[in-house]
Amino acid sequence: MAGWRGVSLWMEQLDETLTPRPALHQDLHADVVIIGAGYSGLWTAYYLKQQAPQLKIAIVESQIAGFGASGRNGGWLMGNLLGEDRLLGPLPAAQRHAGYQLLHAIPDEVARVCHAEDIDCNLRKGGVLYCAARYPEQERRLREQLAAAREQGLGEDDYRWLSPAALREQLNVARSYGALYSPHCATLQPARLVRGLAEVVERMGVHIFEQSAVIDWKPGQVRTEHGRIKADWVVPAVEGYASVLPALNKHQLAAQSLIVATEPLPADVWAEIGLNRGQAFSENSRQVTYGQRSGDDRLVFGARGGYRFGGHLRSDFKLSHAERELRQRLFSELFPILRNVRLTHAWGGNLGVARRFHPHMLADLRQQIALAGGYGGEGVGASNLGGRTVAALILGQDNELTRQPWVFGDRALASLPRWEPEPLRWLGYNAIIQSFVHEDRVLANPHAPRWRRKMAEGLAGCMERLMKTKEPFA
Ligand SMILES: Cc1cc2nc3c(=O)[nH]c(=O)nc-3n(C[C@H](O)[C@H](O)[C@H](O)COP(=O)(O)OP(=O)(O)OC[C@H]3O[C@@H](n4cnc5c(N)ncnc54)[C@H](O)[C@@H]3O)c2cc1C
Known part of the structure; x- marks a missing residue:
């Protein structure tokens, strides 16, 4: 390229x-x-x-x-906003409901304009599958999310639980504990x-x-x-x-997100994996993982990211061998049939994060x-x-x-809320990410004893809450 x-x-x-x-x-x-x-x-x-x-x-x-x-x-067109639950949760029920409706209608609004203006971007509204896939704790956390959504007044039409068998009808991941499905998402080019x-x-x-x-x-x-x-x-x-x-x-602080794409995969491979109507999917680790099946039948898979001291931009997105390997290992855990598949593209970009x-x-x-x-x-x-x-x-x-x-x-x-000065941001970012990486490693090991699992999850959960509070380093 x-x-x-x-x-x-x-x-x-x-x-x-x-x-x-x-x-x-x-x-x-x-x-x-x-x-x-x-x-x-x-x-x-x-x-x-x-x-x-x-x-x-x-x-x-x-x-x-x-x-x-x-x-x-990654081409996920979501009818959501990051942090929407924290923003809409405290509002009176009618106002909260209207806020969610506004967000859920975003994919349809984009589809409407694309249709009206003749923009062909392969937009398909197949919903999103948040999978509990690599360890059982993911199921518990997703069920907690579902309960929280219900408390906010969101019903079966917004989020519903899929059993492992129901998930398999849409997406076949190696180890499945079920999934949370929402229709409010499309994928596109x-x-x-x-x-x-x-x-x-x-x-x-x-x-x-x-x-x-x-x-x-x-x-x-x-x-x-x-x-x-x-x-x-x-x-x-x-x-x-x-x-x-x-x-x-x-x-607005710069962070990076990295993504890979496989070669176009044959019909028999997709018959095994699924994703035949434009669904987006993710695996519910605390670190970002997202994917879709492209219009030309590739798996496009993004995972993890990075932060550079001082919020410096990354301009060279030629991924290192290790960066490609990590992403290939992650999707191969979900889809072992793809273990030896060829990656034809790997890239990334800078995105903005608010305090x-x-x-x-x-x-x-x-x-x-x-x-x-x-x-x-x-x-x-x-x-x-x-x-x-x-x-x-x-x-x-x-x-x-x-x-x-x-x-x-x-x-x-x-x-607007401001980011803390360096080196606090860099130290904070690394402490948080390391706790997430540690948690993921421990929980993905089926032999890890219960107390280690609890400790790893407790620490990462604590770091996540700290990250979202107002002034964590004050
Ligand atoms: C790898 C990756 C995967 C992602 N996946 C998803 C996903 O699947 N779903 C999702 O919802 N979001 C995803 N995002 C985030 C999403 O892509 C962005 O939030 C969105 O595209 C932001 O659009 P924007 O127009 O605000 O910014 P940008 O698209 O970044 O546009 C900013 C523009 O400003 C220009 N610019 C910069 N400096 C200057 C200057 N000095 N003068 C003039 N122009 C300048 C840049 O060249 C750029 O074109 C992803 C981001 C990345 C990087």
């Missing part, structure tokens, strides 16, 4: 030539300038133009549309969505400047090496790249800065909601989008 095609399997699969759009070589005025042509920036432009076609909107992108996480992700969206907004009259990195920004203005755009509203939509925009980097581990959406009315981000690896669907919400905030609307607990309304950018 080479150049922009080499960014991911998905970018390589595109039929188009990936010729960059012209760069910014002049000074311009616009109503709204958006930094970054990923889903967040493009959805914002889309919903703004839909409702206010007269707006002059410009997008400046450092590489090409889809270069970031939007052209690289991510790059086709982001590239398609770019074309759509361009047709609507949005100017996209590519290979135009913003080197300086402030309220009312962004500057690239060869031009400047003055605008009423500035929308930074860089997610995992927040470290390049000072002020934003205090609130409270849930996304934020806001419009700072004084500085006229609006943004959505901090999706923490669950941004394919969330960025659609983010774009819709940011558009509503810029247009001064007061509606169900703007009245959600993840919306900071008219608060200042500086009011």
